[in-house]
Amino acid sequence: MSRHLFSVLTLVIGLAAAPAMASESNATPPHEPPAGWPQEGPFGTYDRAALQRGFQVYKQVCSACHSLKLLSYRDLTALGFSEPEVKALAAEATVHDGPNDNGEMFDRPGRPSDSFVKPFPNDQAARAANNGALPPDLSLIIKARKGHESYVYSLLTGFGKTPPGDEIIPASMNYNPYFPGHQIAMPAPLMDNAVTYADGTSATVEQEARDVVQFLAWASEPKLEDRKQTGLKVILFLIAFAGIMYAVKRRVWSKLP
C-alpha cells in the first residue's frame, strides 16, 4: 500500500511539474552557458562581480528601451555598491517630480529611494518609438519566462543566425530561433565590447549576456540568498525535531496497553 502510494505521489508531483516544462510552439529549447549559473542549486549564491557587470550592461544597453520599475536605486546596495556609490548612481537619473508649492512639475536628480526611472513615460510612447512593439519590463523577466535564466541567455546570444529557407522574416522583425514564433521585434541588443568593464573582463556577447542575465535573475528574486540560508536552518531543525518526535512516539507506543 505505502509503496504504491509513494510511487503514485511521485508520479503526481512529476506530472504536476510537467505542464510548466512543456515546450511552447516551435522555439528552440534554451541552453545554459558552459559555466552554468552560480545562483543555481541549494547552496548557490549570486556572483556580486557578475551582478555589477550585469547592472552596467542593463544601464548602458537595455535601459534605453526596457524599464525595471519594481526596483529602487536603494536595492543596488545588495550588489555590493556602497551607500555613497548608490547615491551617485541614483543622482545620474533625472526624476520628474512634483507638483511643488507653486503647483509646477519639475526635474530633479534621483535619490536612492526613487524607483528606477523608466525609459518611456508610458506604454504608448514606448510602442511609438519601437515600431509598435512594447519592450517588456524586465523586473520579473527571469521568473516570467519558461526556461528562466537559460531562455533569456539563449535569446540574447541567439541573434545573427540565418533563418531556414521556408521562414520569411519581415523587414521590421529579427530572426531568433529561441523566441516563440522565431520573429522578435528587438534587434540584436549586445555586441562585442558594447560595454567596457571596469574590472577588465573581456566584454564578449556571451559574457555580457551571462552577466546581464545574472543581474536580471537577482532583480526577479532578490531574496534568493536569504531564502536558501533560512531554508537550510529550517530543514536542519526539522530533521532533528523529526528524530526527537520519532523517539517520543516510539516511547509512548512502547507503553501500549
Added chain:
Amino acid sequence: MAHGERTPFKNPLIDWVDTRLPVFTLMQREYGAFPTPKNFNYLWNFGALAMFMLITMIVTGIFLAMYYTASTDHAFNSVERIMRDVNWGWLIRYIHMNGASMFFIVVYVHIVRGMYYGSYKNPRELLWILGVVILLLMMATAFMGYVLPWGQMSFWGATVITNLFSAIPFVGKAVVTWLWGGFSVDNPTLNRFYSLHYLLPFVIIAVVFLHVAALHISGSNNPLGIEPKSSKDTIPFHPYYTSKDLFGLTVFLIFYALIIFYAPNLLGDPDNYIPANPMATPAHIVPEWYFLPFYAILRSFVWDIHLPFTSVVLISSKLGGVLLMFGSIVMMLVLPWLDRCQVRSAMFRPIFKKLFWFFLADCVILGYIGGQPAEEPYITIGQIATLYYFAHFLVIIPLLNKYEKTLPLPNSISEAVLKKS
C-alpha cells in the same frame, strides 16, 4: 455535548470554568480519552495535516491581507512589494502560495485513503459528504486566491472559469455578467473575489467543525474497516495519536519546507509573473495542478448534442463539459450509495483493490492530460480517461457489489493486530 457527569479538575480555576462551561471536559473527552482504533497506519495522519494546513493558510493569509491591495492597478505590484520590501514577506507569501498546493496534496491523500479503506460507508456517509463539501469550498477558495496576484494566468484563468457559467441555458450570459460585476473580468471581479477569498476559509472552518463532530459520533474507520468491538481494540487519542500525528507533521513539514525554500515556483506557472493583460491571451491557459484532472474532464466533451433531425442545440459542448465536471464530483457525493459492498477495507476486497489502483492511475492520467494543449492525441486519451472515471463509479463498483467474493474478515482489531506481530 459534555452534559451530565463530569470529573472535577484539580486546578480550581480550570474547575471553576469547567463547571460553568465544560470546554475542558469536552477537550478531555474528544481529544484526550477519545477511544480510537489502535491499528491506524500513517495514512490516518492526513486529516490532522489538513487541519494544520487550513490554520497555516488562514494565519499567513491574514498577514498577506495587511499588505495586499485589491485593485487592478495595484494588486500585482502590491504582491511584489510583499516579496521585496516587506520584512519576511517573501517567506509568508511563499508559505501561502505553496500552502495551497500542500493543502490539496494532503486532502487528496486523505480522500484516496477514505476510498481505499471504505471510510465513506455506513455509518459515515454524512461525514464523507461533509468532506466533499469541504473539497468544493477549498476549490472555490483556491481558485479565487489564484486570481488575486492579478498575473496573466490569474486573469485568464478567471475569465475561462467564470465563463463556464455562460453554459447555463437561457440565463448563462446574465449570470456571468452578474458574477463579474461588469462585462469582463475587471476591478469589481477582483474585489469580490478578494472578499470571498477571505470569507470562505471561515466557512470551511465551520464545515470542518461539523466534519469532526460527525467523526466523533461514528468514530474513526481503520485499515481493517471493522468496528472496534471492545476496549481492547481502542487506545486513547492522547498520547498515542497526538505523538504519532506530531511526528507525521514534522516529516510533512520537511517536504513542505523543501518546496518553500528550494523550489517555491516549481508548482506555479511562469506566466503569472507577467501582469494581467486583457489584450494578450497566453498561448496555453492552464489551471493550477490540483484542478488539472477536472479540467481534463471539462475539455473531454467536444460535441454539440442536437435535437434529432434539427439544428437546435440541446447540450452545447461547453454545457456538456461543465455537466461532466460537476458530475465527476457528484460521483463522489453518491459513492456511499453506489458501493453497497458490506466489506469496507480494500484489504479484504481482492478485485476492488486492483481496480482501485487503476482508478487512481486514471486520475493521474487525467491530471496529465489537463496540462496538455487541446490537440491529438491528448483529446482522445482524455476522453477515454474520462469515460473510465465515470465507468469506475457507475459500472465497475455496482458490478463488484454483485460479483466480488470478499475475503473473510478478522474477528476483531486486536486479534488481527496480534496475529500480525
